[in-house]
Amino acid sequence: MIISIASGKGGTGKTMIAVSLAFSLSGATSKAVQLLDCDVEEPNAHIFVRPKISQKTPVSVLIPKIDKNRCNLCGRCAQICVYHALAVTTQEVLTFPELCHSCGACSYLCPQNAISEIEKKIGYIEKGDRDTLSFVHGKLNIGEMLAVPVIKAVKKYIDPFKINVVDSPPGTSCPVIETVHRSDFCVLVTEPTPFGLNDLILAIAAIRKLHIPFGVIINRCDLGNQETENYCQREKIPILLKIPFKKEIALAYSKGIPLIEAFPEYKPIFQRIYKLIENTKT
């Protein structure tokens, strides 16, 4: 079972929901539970999970390396590269590794066989545990632009025999698509503001294209307006949970205390949501 937690808008409470769901299920079902934080540009779930990290693995991608003795500055590589990661000047071939998508076309098609591919580290994966909960997250190095290879590396740890709760980055771009792809269910977290609704609609359009069953959690549900709920009712989208805006929730969160630790009454609620998701799948 793979449950991804996504949102259009950032800051709606994805990590709070992902951590709460994972902790509520861990040790409470016959299946083992694993939390995977795919928000590799700013992974935050570890602040609440406080896992004991037992394994750290680098993530590398392939980038071109030019053999100056073979290169005759023909310019073919720069013409081929749709990402503009190569430029051919009057003196040399320049490479821009941060733009490279590791497709290998330049190396394959170079008429002089002057381009080889070398590994470049762009981030790392950390794996650990907190009690019965397994934890994996990825971290993209500062200055690197491609989150997707690191997200793919995190997703390699998905275990089909476990309940995998996958925390996604915000938005609707490539990193989000890569994260939610092949989920059994996607929980979209939003807030009932015009901005929240606008971005929720974008996220729903993306999730529908991927044919992933989904439901909505409305966080800070007593702020903003009724439009988000009206929209979900019109579109027949299940609202899985509404969490009110409470100073006490924010206070606990700011100290790194998970929602279900500060408010244990949420634990059975998240367990019920899981049952609902499980029934949607079958």
Place this chain on the structure above:
Amino acid sequence: MKIAITAQNDRLDAEIDPRFGRCAYFIIFDTITKQFEAIQNPNQDARSGAGIQAGQFMIEKGIKKVLTGKVGPNAERVLKSAGIDIVTDLKKTVKEAIQSVE
């Protein structure tokens, strides 16, 4: 010598476009014949690599000097490698920029 000026439209009295890689037009001026040609920048809205492509384009056109507002770090690497002079912080019109270097 051929020089390129980043411009907001295709005329000599155009204001300088402050962005090199994402400018609206390149005005290519020949300092010997005094002829010019205006080319719309195909990479103005490119997702990434606009500066690199603009630099590559300058090399293809045989430009020796670029007059603009600001050049990004990637474009700068390309231009410098090809030995193209870079003049930045220009604010007025294309015509005045040309006069300032002639």
